[in-house]
Amino acid sequence: MQPISSKLAGQTAIVTGASSGIGKACAIGMGLAGANVVVNYAGNSQGAEEAVAIIQEAGGQAIAYKVDVSKQDQVKAMFKMAIETFGTVDILVNNAGLQKDAPFIDMSLEDWQFVLDVNLTGQFLCAQEAVREFNRRGMRPEVSRSLGKIICMSSVHELIPWAGHVNYAASKGGVMLLMRSLAQELGPMKIRVNSVAPGAIKTPINRMAWETPEAEERLLKLIPYKRVGETSDISNVCCWLASDESDYIHGATLFVDGGMTLYPGFEDNG
Ligand code: BGC
16 A cells, blocks of 8 residues: 655545546545545445545545536535535546547437536536635645645547547537636636646546457557556646646646647658
8 A cells, every 4th residue: 555645735635536547546646645535426436435445544534425516506515515524625626527429410419418517517616616615715825835726637639629529529628728717717816727638548438449459559559659548647647736846837738648649640641
């Protein structure tokens, strides 16, 4: 078991969609960096409890909490619980997201709406509650140089168009300007807002793209660094982005993608 570090000591993080994949790794990473963690999940209580157990076994504090991030009353309840339990919230990792893929011509309005609701409206609702709490609590210079940190989980598909996934790509394009506009508006309040844009990371969301050697070989054609990402590649960056070590990074999208956004199709073409 990794020992607790003090990088985020005295701070509380809410990580949405933290029962699997990138969110789970971020929750564990922040817990091991000394933060109290609210491990939010929508359905998979077992995955969330696993993250809580790992943090607690290392001597940290964490609590699992079920919330659909696209529902305002539920999001408000989660922040209330976090404040009652841990005193305040310092860090929001707006991670909850999903895919409902279909060719454009067949995509149902329900699947369009569902993905936008969770991936984009969910980030809006959680960020709004976070900002309200940051302002209520006020500055604590002994804890952090900023009033609070918001990390939006985006994707390389905030930039790369994605046929067959227009709902997902539109949601991440929306996250890009949500994050940048929030950063412009909230910077003067000393609230730091950034995005992390993962490429292909081995998680349940894209299992089909890396599960077999043939699929992985195909996927690697899109990754100049020739490695499919691990969830720790993202959680390490998120923990750093939540800490004062990155205090001057504001309004940025950090692509963590092994070079997927470098147009690898042009390597021997064009
Ligand atoms: C998607 C994955 C995909 C990756 C790279 C992510 O945002 O959720 O399914 O493998 O982008 O295309």
